[in-house]
Amino acid sequence: MSSVTVRVPAKVNVQLSVGPLREDGYHDLVNVFHAVSIFDRVEAKESDAITVAVEGKWADQVPVDDGNLAIRAARALAKHAGRSYGADLVIHKEIPVAGGMAGGSADAAGALVACNELWGLGLPFEDLMEIAGDLGSDVPFSLLGGTAVGTGRGEELSELPTGGTFHWVFAPAEGGLPTPSVYAECDRLRKESDAEVPWPELNERLIEALSTGDAYALGSYLSNDLQDAALALRPELATTLDAGRQHGALGAIVSGSGPTCAFLAIDATHARDLAASLTATGAATSAMAAHGPVPGATLA
Numbered sequence: 001m002s003s004v005t006v007r008v009p010a011k012v013n014v015q016l017s018v019g020p021l022r023e024d025g026y027h028d029l030v031n032v033f034h035a036v037s038i039f040d041r042v043e044a045k046e047s048d049a050i051t052v053a054v055e056g057k058w059a060d061q062v063p064v065d066d067g068n069l070a071i072r073a074a075r076a077l078a079k080h081a082g083r084s085y086g087a088d089l090v091i092h093k094e095i096p097v098a099g100g101m102a103g104g105s106a107d108a109a110g111a112l113v114a115c116n117e118l119w120g121l122g123l124p125f126e127d128l129m130e131i132a133g134d135l136g137s138d139v140p141f142s143l144l145g146g147t148a149v150g151t152g153r154g155e156e157l158s159e160l161p162t163g164g165t166f167h168w169v170f171a172p173a174e175g176g177l178p179t180p181s182v183y184a185e186c187d188r189l190r191k192e193s194d195a196e197v198p199w200p201e202l203n204e205r206l207i208e209a210l211s212t213g214d215a216y217a218l219g220s221y222l223s224n225d226l227q228d229a230a231l232a233l234r235p236e237l238a239t240t241l242d243a244g245r246q247h248g249a250l251g252a253i254v255s256g257s258g259p260t261c262a263f264l265a266i267d268a269t270h271a272r273d274l275a276a277s278l279t280a281t282g283a284a285t286s287a288m289a290a291h292g293p294v295p296g297a298t299l300a
């Protein structure tokens, strides 16, 4: 087999509850992931060494050395298999980079599936999920897809039933927001306000809205404990969120650590109109309509 291609989705967090800072520098989360129809493609071609090339709009913002999460995933898989393998990885990016949509995690998951196939390892999904959890907190969800709640760092996943399809608009923002900086700002703001840090709990009404496919209810229950931190670091995002609400978004939220803003639309037509309004009014430089849930990393 000379080449394998895997399609892997972006994610939005419909609930992101952040617990206290742990000894290991992470936070315990209740993190409800929802995979959406913005995809990277990871191609793996036979080679003597493990290399990566990146194509697409944000390619220049992605490292092509061992800092690339797809390279790290391929190396982790080869180590797990107990021998050296090669693969020329080519990533076709559509997921905003450092945008709070798990773009790097998606490519790591894509590389695991592509190299497992290219190298004929035949490792079961459970093995890939375990390797994924060591690569990053979001990587297991990029493999699984659909809608799921992550606990621990976010890597311990339980699938959630979703009734029907939800329609979204995502407005990427220029420049990234480093995830560690947003978590650190969240801790700083909490320390400053001397607020009691509640233990994260799953919002049962949000789960009900997901399972019944009730977009109006879901829009009212969207929550992200990192949003205040993202807005403190990037205050201009508040204007983008307000613009989406003014154009009828059922919910408006920073996606994960940001800076991408996510808007829940009424249906596909409203999503298309909302994306057009956000760019036409200058509230966003670009906007992408998408839907969810969609499957995780899948052989194309």
Ligand SMILES: C[C@@](CO)(OP(=O)(O)O)[C@H](O)COP(=O)(O)OP(=O)(O)OC[C@H]1O[C@@H](n2ccc(N)nc2=O)[C@H](O)[C@@H]1O
Binding pocket: 013, 016, 025, 026, 027, 028, 029, 031, 099, 100, 101, 102, 103, 105, 135, 136, 137, 138, 139, 152, 153, 154, 179, 180, 183, 255, 256, 257, 258
């Ligand atoms: C915030 C979220 C929401 O899904 O994703 P993004 O919005 O960035 O995509 C995730 O928690 C990001 O997941 P991921 O980007 O895989 O994080 P990791 O590589 O595991 O960790 C990067 C850094 O984020 C912080 N981190 C991450 C996860 C966690 N539960 N607590 C943390 O404090 C730590 O500073 C850590 O060093």
Ligand SMILES: Nc1ncnc2c1ncn2[C@@H]1O[C@H](COP(=O)(O)OP(=O)(O)O)[C@@H](O)[C@H]1O
Binding pocket: 061, 062, 063, 067, 068, 069, 070, 091, 096, 097, 098, 099, 100, 101, 102, 103, 104, 105, 107, 108, 176, 177, 179, 257, 258
């Ligand atoms: N394959 C990759 N795609 C995107 N970013 C990557 C990749 N590999 C490493 N990175 C690095 O990871 C950082 C976080 O990227 P990403 O995972 O897209 O952000 P987020 O965690 O906000 O979703 C980027 O700034 C980039 O330097």
